[in-house]
Amino acid sequence: MKQAEARQTRSYIFFGILTTIxxxxxxxxxxxxxxxDYKIAASFAWLIAVIFAFITNKLFVFDSRETRGALLVKxxxxxxxxxxxxxxxxxxxxxxxVAWLHVFDAFAKIISSGIVAILNYxxxxxxxxxxxxxxxx
Numbered sequence: 001m002k003q004a005e006a007r008q009t010r011s012y013i014f015f016g017i018l019t020t021i022x023x024x025x026x027x028x029x030x031x032x033x034x035x036x037d038y039k040i041a042a043s044f045a046w047l048i049a050v051i052f053a054f055i056t057n058k059l060f061v062f063d064s065r066e067t068r069g070a071l072l073v074k075x076x077x078x079x080x081x082x083x084x085x086x087x088x089x090x091x092x093x094x095x096x097x098v099a100w101l102h103v104f105d106a107f108a109k110i111i112s113s114g115i116v117a118i119l120n121y122x123x124x125x126x127x128x129x130x131x132x133x134x135x136x137x
Contacts, residue, residue: 008061008062011060011061012057012061012121012124012125015053015056015057015060015061016053016117016120016121018052018056019049019052019053019056019117020049020113020117022048022049022052023045023046023048023049023109023113024045024106024109024110024113026041026044026045026048026049027041027042027045027106027109028106030044030045031105031106038094038098038105039091039094039095042090042091042094042109043087043091046083046087046090046091050079050080050083050087053079053083053120054076054079054080054083057079057124057128057129058075058079058129061124061129062124062129064129075128075129078127078128079124079128082119082120082123082124082127082128083120085119085123086116086119086120086123089112089115089116089119090112090113090115090116093108093111093112093115093116094108094109094112097111097112
């Protein structure tokens, strides 16, 4: 693995962990402090985490400094599309774990976050921010 790829992977893991923490803390805040239903809380936590993830992935992980034009639009819409898919995976996982398997909701959130993190890694690495490399070629 090249040094740049190794740095990128470490950064992705670091910011992925931070994104998961942002998601989890937001979820706990919305369920335990504001007392939202767990499905609504998961939705708000997802939105906050997506905003955090786009900014950190774009700027710090994949070093994409483009702020105008077609590339930015492609990155943003691609990111939102794949995060939209991961939102449904997250929500569906929590519903299955809580409603069907009777898993404690905070533990279900941890499990679903792990599944989502793996899916998001592959989407970001090989599709979303790969657009930069293809555009530059």
